[in-house]
Amino acid sequence: EKGGYDYFMLKEIDEQPQAVAETLLGRLSETGQIVLDEVRLTDQDLRDVDKIFIIACGTAYHSGMVAKYAIEHWTRIPCEVELASEFRYRDPVLDRSTLVIAISQSGETMDTLMALRHAKEQKARVLAICNTNGSTIPRESDAVLYTHGGPEIAVASTKAFLTQLAACYLVGLHLAQVRGVMYADEVGAVVDQLQQAPAQLTEVLAAMGPVRQLARDLKDASTVLFIGRHVGYPVALEGALKLKELAYMHAEGFAAGELKHGSIALIDDGTPVVCIVPSPVGRGMLHDKMVSNIQEVRARGARTIVIAEAGDEAVAAYADHLIYVPRTPTLLAPLMTTVPLQVLACGIADARGNDVDQPRNLAKSVTVE
Numbered sequence: 001e002k003g004g005y006d007y008f009m010l011k012e013i014d015e016q017p018q019a020v021a022e023t024l025l026g027r028l029s030e031t032g033q034i035v036l037d038e039v040r041l042t043d044q045d046l047r048d049v050d051k052i053f054i055i056a057c058g059t060a061y062h063s064g065m066v067a068k069y070a071i072e073h074w075t076r077i078p079c080e081v082e083l084a085s086e087f088r089y090r091d092p093v094l095d096r097s098t099l100v101i102a103i104s105q106s107g108e109t110m111d112t113l114m115a116l117r118h119a120k121e122q123k124a125r126v127l128a129i130c131n132t133n134g135s136t137i138p139r140e141s142d143a144v145l146y147t148h149g150g151p152e153i154a155v156a157s158t159k160a161f162l163t164q165l166a167a168c169y170l171v172g173l174h175l176a177q178v179r180g181v182m183y184a185d186e187v188g189a190v191v192d193q194l195q196q197a198p199a200q201l202t203e204v205l206a207a208m209g210p211v212r213q214l215a216r217d218l219k220d221a222s223t224v225l226f227i228g229r230h231v232g233y234p235v236a237l238e239g240a241l242k243l244k245e246l247a248y249m250h251a252e253g254f255a256a257g258e259l260k261h262g263s264i265a266l267i268d269d270g271t272p273v274v275c276i277v278p279s280p281v282g283r284g285m286l287h288d289k290m291v292s293n294i295q296e297v298r299a300r301g302a303r304t305i306v307i308a309e310a311g312d313e314a315v316a317a318y319a320d321h322l323i324y325v326p327r328t329p330t331l332l333a334p335l336m337t338t339v340p341l342q343v344l345a346c347g348i349a350d351a352r353g354n355d356v357d358q359p360r361n362l363a364k365s366v367t368v369e
C-alpha cells in the first residue's frame with residue numbers, strides 16, 4: 001500500500017504535484033476564468049461580503065494564514081485568520097455579510113466544527129475547504145470547495161496543506177473576479193502561474209537529496225528555528241510544526257522581523273536556523289529585509305539553512321546550506337518553499353528512529369475539543 005516507500009508520508013510528499021494538479025483541474029477555464037461549481041453561494045452573495053474570517057487548526061491554520069495575504073491583496077476584503085479553538089470562545093463580530101472559510105483536511109475536527117456552528121448562529125455564510133467528501137464540516141457549510149488531494153494516511157499533513165493553498169488561491173481569485181477588482185488578464189496571469197506549480201513541484205522533489213543528507217546531520221540538534229516574512233512566515237510556522245510533531249524536537253517559527261524583539265537571544269553557536277527567503281523579483285524590499293535578518297542570526301553563530309528562489313545569488317554568501325526552489329510570484333511561493341521543510345522533518349524523524357507515520361500522542365483526526 002505504501003507503493004515501495006518506507007512511509008506513507010514520503011509517498012504523500014511525492015504525490016503533491018498530482019494532488020495540486022487535481023485540485024486545480026476543471027476549475028480554471030481557458031479564458032482565465034475561475035470555475036467553482038460546488039460553491040452554492042451566488043455571485044451576489046459574494047459581492048455582498050464585507051469581511052472574511054478563516055478558521056482552522058494546525059497545518060490548516062497555516063494555509064489560512066497564507067490565504068489571508070493573497071485574499072486581501074487580490075480582493076481588498078478585510079480578512080482575519082483565527083485558530084478555531086480561540087474563535088469559538090470569544091465574541092467575534094459577524095453577520096450575514098461575513099464569509100467564514102473553514103479549512104479542514106478531515107472535515108471532522110471538532111474545534112473547527114464548533115467554530116463553524118458558532119459562525120452560523122450569527123448568520124455568517126460558511127464556505128468549507130475540505131479534503132473528505134461528505135464529512136461533517138462540508139455538510140454543515142453553505143458551500144464547499146473540495147481539495148482533490150486523495151486520502152492522506154500519515155498523521156502529519158503534507159499534500160493536504162498544498163491543496164488547501166491551491167484551493168485558497170482559487171477562492172481569492174474567484175472573489176476578485178466576481179467583485180470586479182481584478183481584470184480578467186490579471187487573474188489569467190496568476191492562473192498561468194498556478195498551472196505551472198505541479199511541474200515546478202516535480203522539480204523541487206527531484207532536488208531533495210541534499211535535504212535528506214542535511215536531515216541526518218541535524219538529528220541531534222536541541223532546537224531548530226524557522227524564520228520567514230510575509231507568506232514565508234506561515235511557512236516557517238509549518239516547518240516548525242512538522243519538526244515538533246515528527247522529530248519530537250524543540251522547534252519554533254518566527255516572523256523574521258520580530259526576532260530582534262526578544263527571540264534572537266535563543267541563538268547560540270551552531271543553532272540551526274531555517275530561513276525562508278522571498279523572491280528578489282517584484283518585492284525587492286521584502287527580500288532585502290530578509291537577507292539582513294539572515295546576516296543578523298549568522299553574526300550570532302547560527303547555522304543557516306536558506307530556502308531561496310533559483311537565481312537569487314545575493315543570499316549565497318550567508319547560507320551554510322542553500323536550497324533553491326523554482327521562481328514563482330511571491331504569493332504562490334509557499335507551494336514550493338514548504339516542500340523542503342516536509343522532507344527535512346521526515347528525514348530528521350527517521351534518523352531519530354521515530355515512527356514517522358504515527359507520531360506519539362497524535363491522532364489523524366482530532367474529534368475532541
Ligand code: F6R
Binds near residue numbers: 060106112156157365
Ligand atoms: C499537522 C496536522 C494537524 C492538522 C489539524 C487540523 O501535521 O496534521 O495540525 O492540520 O489537526 O486537521 P484538519 O485539517 O483535518 O481539520
